Each structure stands twice: as C-alpha cells, then as structure tokens.
Amino acid sequence: MPKVDLYNMKGEVVGNIDLKDDIFAVEINKEVMHQVVLNQLANKRQGTQSTKTKSEVRGGGKKPWRQKGTGRARQGSIRSAQWIKGGIVLGPKPRSYRYTLPKKVKRLAMKSALSAKVIGNDIMVLDNLSLDAIKTKQMASVLNNLKVDSSVLIVLPEKNEVLEKSARNIPGVKTALVNTINVFDILKYDKFVITKDAVEKVEEVYA
Secondary structure (H helix, E strand, O other): OOEEEEEOOOOOEEEEEEOOHHHHOOOOOHHHHHHHHHHHHHHHOOOOOOOOOOOOOOOOOOOOOOOOOOOOOOOOOOOOOOOOOOOOOOOOOOOOOOOOOOHHHHHHHHHHHHHHHHHOOOEEEEOOOOOOOOOHHHHHHHHHHOOOOOOEEEEEOOOOHHHHHHHOOOOOEEEEEOOOOOHHHHHHOOEEEEEHHHHHHHHHHHO
C-alpha cells in the first residue's frame, strides 16, 4: 500500500496517507492508456471539414464545347475535377470520429495513470484547500508553497467556484472534479495535486 506525504496549504508535511493498492499501485499498462488517450482525442474532433463535389460547385451547367470535331478531349462540365475551380473527388465530408471503449479498459487506464503519478512522485495530497475569496495571487502562493513550478492538475472533491476562478488564469494550471478527471489530463500535466477528500472519493468510485 503506497504511502504519501500529506501537505497543508503552507507546504508543510503534516502527516501521511495510505493509498489503496488496487487504484494507486496497479501494474502500469501503457497500451491501454494509449488507447484511451486516442479515444478521448478522437471524440473531441468536430468532424466538420467539407469539400464540394462536382455537383455542388456553382456553374458548369453548359457543356464547354461539342463532343466531336474540335480535336480536344471531350468535356462535359468546367466543374469536373480536372478543371481549375472544379469539384473535389473523394474529398472529406462531415463525419463523426466518435467511438466507444469498454468500461473495463477505461477503468484500467485511469488506475494506470494514477499509479504512474505515484511511482513518479508527482502526486501531492493536501489536507485541505480553501480560499476566502477569488484571488489568483493566493492560489499562486499555495502552489509556490508546494514548490510546484511546472504544469499541475488540481483535483477537487466537489465544485468550488472560488478555487476554480482563482486558478484559471495561472498558466499551466487546471482544476478538475473527481467525476471529470480523465487519463489525458492526468498524463498531460506534470504534477497531480489532490485534496484528501478527493482521494477518498476517487477510491470510492474506482474501488
């Protein structure tokens, strides 16, 4: 059972916390994490790209010249693909890139990502995280106390507008809730800061 330090907002170690083996100490499966990240990126794609076919391009209704007798190749429309400003053959059309993965695969990927943070000593657990008012400077001070000088994902147990707005203008900082964290964000951000209450919720959800 991995044991990590428990910090306060001043960056002081005030104790330690045991993390569940079946969530924070599983064997890391890179292939599964890769599959889930690709799935997330694919599902984000809008798929709105579109090109016009011969029938959709304006003009070209008249045959440019007669079929025989001119010595030139026969043509039916100046909007055929071989003409400048003609239609596009087999070009992209609006489509959905969305596909689904089994729940077990997504769950394993999440556990692998969380375990990777523990193994890399990139996870920090706070006993509490709260601010009196929306102040970016105060949030920056907390991160400075924790000696977080790189990108960081802050995981909260529940929606907190004060914390979210205090962090959103700090470069490289993102807040998320227990029910909104995903493998892509966990792997993207260098540090993983989570409150003690959020850890309990994560262990409850993924147990």
